[in-house]
Amino acid sequence: MKEDTVIIVENLTKNFGDFTAVNNISFEVKKGEIFGFLGANGAGKTTAMKMLIGISNPTSGNAQVAGFDVYKNPNDIKKNIGYMSQKFALYDDLTVKENITFFGGIYGLSRKKIEEKRCQLVEELGLQEIVNELVGSLPLGWKQKISFSVALLHNPKIVFLDEPTGGVDPITRRQFWEMIYKTAHEGTTIFVTTHYMDEAEYCDRVSIMVNGKIEALNTPKKLKEQFKTSTMNDVFLKLARG
Amino acid sequence: MLPIIFVLPILQLVILSNAATFEIKNIKFSYIDNDKTSFSRELIQKFDASTYFNVLTDFPSNKLASEAMLKGDVDVILEIPENFERDLVKNQSTDLSVTINAIDGAAAGVENVYINQIIKDFNKKAQVKLVQPFNQINKPINITSIPSFWYNETLNYKTFMVPGILVLLVTMITLFLSGMNIVREKEIGTLEQINVTPIKKHQFIIGKLFPFWIIGFGLLTIGLIIAKLLFNVPIVGSIFLLYFFTSIYLLVILGIGFFISNFTETQQQAMFISWFFTVIFILMSGLFTPIESMPVWAQYITEFNPIKYFVEVMRMVMLKGSNFTDIVPQFTKTLAYAIIMNGLAVISYKKST
Numbered sequence: 001m002k003e004d005t006v007i008i009v010e011n012l013t014k015n016f017g018d019f020t021a022v023n024n025i026s027f028e029v030k031k032g033e034i035f036g037f038l039g040a041n042g043a044g045k046t047t048a049m050k051m052l053i054g055i056s057n058p059t060s061g062n063a064q065v066a067g068f069d070v071y072k073n074p075n076d077i078k079k080n081i082g083y084m085s086q087k088f089a090l091y092d093d094l095t096v097k098e099n100i101t102f103f104g105g106i107y108g109l110s111r112k113k114i115e116e117k118r119c120q121l122v123e124e125l126g127l128q129e130i131v132n133e134l135v136g137s138l139p140l141g142w143k144q145k146i147s148f149s150v151a152l153l154h155n156p157k158i159v160f161l162d163e164p165t166g167g168v169d170p171i172t173r174r175q176f177w178e179m180i181y182k183t184a185h186e187g188t189t190i191f192v193t194t195h196y197m198d199e200a201e202y203c204d205r206v207s208i209m210v211n212g213k214i215e216a217l218n219t220p221k222k223l224k225e226q227f228k229t230s231t232m233n234d235v236f237l238k239l240a241r242g
Numbered sequence: 243m244l245p246i247i248f249v250l251p252i253l254q255l256v257i258l259s260n261a262a263t264f265e266i267k268n269i270k271f272s273y274i275d276n277d278k279t280s281f282s283r284e285l286i287q288k289f290d291a292s293t294y295f296n297v298l299t300d301f302p303s304n305k306l307a308s309e310a311m312l313k314g315d316v317d318v319i320l321e322i323p324e325n326f327e328r329d330l331v332k333n334q335s336t337d338l339s340v341t342i343n344a345i346d347g348a349a350a351g352v353e354n355v356y357i358n359q360i361i362k363d364f365n366k367k368a369q370v371k372l373v374q375p376f377n378q379i380n381k382p383i384n385i386t387s388i389p390s391f392w393y394n395e396t397l398n399y400k401t402f403m404v405p406g407i408l409v410l411l412v413t414m415i416t417l418f419l420s421g422m423n424i425v426r427e428k429e430i431g432t433l434e435q436i437n438v439t440p441i442k443k444h445q446f447i448i449g450k451l452f453p454f455w456i457i458g459f460g461l462l463t464i465g466l467i468i469a470k471l472l473f474n475v476p477i478v479g480s481i482f483l484l485y486f487f488t489s490i491y492l493l494v495i496l497g498i499g500f501f502i503s504n505f506t507e508t509q510q511q512a513m514f515i516s517w518f519f520t521v522i523f524i525l526m527s528g529l530f531t532p533i534e535s536m537p538v539w540a541q542y543i544t545e546f547n548p549i550k551y552f553v554e555v556m557r558m559v560m561l562k563g564s565n566f567t568d569i570v571p572q573f574t575k576t577l578a579y580a581i582i583m584n585g586l587a588v589i590s591y592k593k594s595t
Contacts, residue, residue, distance in 0.1 A: 054593075
């Protein structure tokens with residue numbers, strides 16, 4: 001494994017009965033990269049991601065995440081990654097503060113460290129007003145930002161974001177992407193799935209999945225040149241329609 | 243949610259303990275007096291005096307009485323034949339016709355015993371009355387047994403039922419809560435988030451079940467206080483022993499709850515399966531019907547019923563004052579059950595699919 005490669009995927013496949021959700025995909029992701037994982041609904045993005053984060057067992061193929069094998073050391077992978085799911089997954093019936101304490105505790109952070117992190121978060125996101133409110137009562141945009149921050153609590157090497165900006169307003173989306181940039185700048189690798197093609201433009205490299213296969217993988221600029229279009233939207237449409 | 247968890251079971255305990263009675267009282271009694279003599283009136287008087295019978299009406303004919311029973315207005319019809327007094331004086335014997343509504347066979351049996359008791363009593367008095375001085379040899383030899391009821395001297399059914407119903411409540415609440423809770427996390431997606439963290443399986447399971455373990459103790463405590471204060475149920479044995487057994491018993495129930503949640507995707511499914519087992523466990527626990535009177539195959543099934551052991555221990559310790567050596571069989575089986583169920587729960591809980 002090269003030093004600056006944090007995800008290596010080789011011929012990864014996942015079958016559900018007769019249905020092949022992920023069909024023989026291979027790619028690599030470098031350290032500090034923002035890797036866009038695109039595809040239509042049902043193309044297999046989420047399934048592929050779940051294999052990489054160790055909650056879905058591959059049918060065949062190999063994958064290494066943060067230097068650990070998905071078959072042999074799923075728990076070591078989990079220590080080194082953050083994950084933010086499609087569904088909002090903080091506890092609605094706990095306050096922001098309690099959620100931070102809880103997830104910090106699960107990742108084995110000391111009380112002092114959690115306290116430190118919390119203060120930092122409150123400061124950065126301007127949470128002073130809402131830190132003691134139930135997460136369930138917050139607007140979606142806030143929830144997503146907090147969710148992202150919680151995924152970063154334990155300073156993971158890679159953060160997996162599964163459609164983090166679904167249903168969020170444009171301003172919040174912009175703020176969210178600023179957070180992503182900042183995180184990537186600090187050396188954390190970002191693995192993000194999205195439906196928004198304008199977001200794809202923000203990624204360093206983009207892969208496009210169609211029916212379980214990766215049909216294209218390059219920088220947004222090169223992809224546009226390759227498909228002779230001016231926007232990622234058109235690239236996507238050309239590929240997805242076959 | 244927390245107030246509901248505690249308030250509802252208390253209501254249940256109070257209501258059920260008062261309502262779930264096997265005492266047969268207020269039997270709707272009616273009679274057809276074809277004799278209308280001092281003897282027949284005396285007999286009816288005896289029924290009237292009994293606390294078990296509500297003497298309703300006298301019917302002029304058997305037909306009207308039967309119609310009343312069909313409608314459910316009466317439970318028992320006593321028909322006193324013509325010449326009741328005359329036959330009794332002359333022949334020293336006569337017949338009475340008793341009709342009992344036996345839709346509930348067990349109740350009918352009990353009613354029959356009550357009726358016979360009263361008639362027997364009446365017999366004795368009639369005999370004494372009719373006995374002639376020279377007839378001394380005919381005097382029946384009286385053998386009476388004097389029962390002494392141990393552990394529940396006054397035969398108070400509440401003393402018997404309250405510990406059992408308490409078991410039922412502790413079981414239902416902890417089983418449903420633990421089963422539902424984890425499935426709920428599956429539904430809202432937080433379980434997936436947890437599965438992505440490096441948390442160990444046993445840490446997660448202990449973390450999930452510990453609160454319900456505590457709630458179980460809370461329920462037991464409140465239940466015991468109510469049993470003592472409201473129903474005056476004696477607590478002869480050691481409270482500590484009760485809690486000790488409960489601590490192991492709750493592990494069984496929580497293990498079952500967790501196990502169910504591992505195999506269900508929605509709260510509806512979990513609810514359905516929990517219900518299925520709870521109903522079987524409760525009806526086969528010896529709480530309402532004695533296990534000894536079940537068919538043999540059913541008795542074998544009850545061996546796998548954790549509630550059975552808890553009901554037994556609860557009644558033994560509370561009413562008999564049994565000590566640890568007395569409950570060793572129940573204890574070992576419950577402990578084995580706890581180990582097996584929690585083992586299965588840990589094995590079947592998968593962080594990845």
